[in-house]
Amino acid sequence: MILHHVPGSRSMRVLWLIEELGLDCELRLWSLTDGGLRSPEFRALSPAGRIPALEVDGRAIFESGAIVQYLAEREGRLAPGPGEPERADFLEWVNFAETQANILQALNIHHIFLRPESARSIPLMRLDTKRLAVTARALDDHLAGRGTLLSEFSAADCMLGFNIEALFRFLATADYPALAAYRDRMTVRPAYRRALARAGGDAIYERDFYEVPDVPG
Numbered sequence: 515m516i517l518h519h520v521p522g523s524r525s526m527r528v529l530w531l532i533e534e535l536g537l538d539c540e541l542r543l544w545s546l547t548d549g550g551l552r553s554p555e556f557r558a559l560s561p562a563g564r565i566p567a568l569e570v571d572g573r574a575i576f577e578s579g580a581i582v583q584y585l586a587e588r589e590g591r592l593a594p595g596p597g598e599p600e601r602a603d604f605l606e607w608v609n610f611a612e613t614q615a616n617i618l619q620a621l622n623i624h625h626i627f628l629r630p631e632s633a634r635s636i637p638l639m640r641l642d643t644k645r646l647a648v649t650a651r652a653l654d655d656h657l658a659g660r661g662t663l664l665s666e667f668s669a670a671d672c673m674l675g676f677n678i679e680a681l682f683r684f685l686a687t688a689d690y691p692a693l694a695a696y697r698d699r700m701t702v703r704p705a706y707r708r709a710l711a712r713a714g715g716d717a718i719y720e721r722d723f724y725e726v727p728d729v730p731g
């Protein structure tokens with residue numbers, strides 16, 4: 515099993531689940547900035563040139579949600595099966611995680627990757643921050659009085675738990691106490707700590723918090 519990985523990216527979801535499942539996996543590191551993800555070699559694994567890709571069972575799988583669902587079902591653990599009471603909830607949260615991650619990606623582009631800074635759209639930054647806040651409020655309400663997304667820890671927590679560290683780069687922790695407590699529970703899990711140690715740090719964020727700039731003038 516080979517996981518193609520960029521530190522701080524969605525591939526952390528897969529690495530965390532691999533550690534939770536106790537599977538052996540080789541990590542192959544890529545960069546977001548050197549053009550390697552656009553190479554024919556990588557696009558043969560992930561056609562859109564996006565991390566992660568997982569080589570497993572004689573093929574490559576791309577899209578983190580698909581990989582997480584595949585591994586959980588392959589191992590018969592950490593995911594309710596078809597017909598089980600929480601199956602629909604599991605699928606909802608796995609896909610909600612990607613809805614939220616796409617908003618985070620938009621904020622990352624505006625705050626970090628878009629150059630020069632004059633190319634940034636402050637109205638779009640404000641809009642995406644508000645959209646992120648809607649997802650955070652939904653999670654905070656759902657997690658009030660709960661330890662995990664479902665009745666017990668599942669692969670959906672690997673999908674969504676990964677987002678929370680990034681989310682609090684743009685939203686105030688104090689505004690979402692249940693979500694912050696959930697983040698704290700997830701990040702002390704032994705498998706998460708092992709994955710973090712293997713993951714190679716964070717290749718994206720240089721600040722603890724990113725404010726939306728004021729409109730010039």
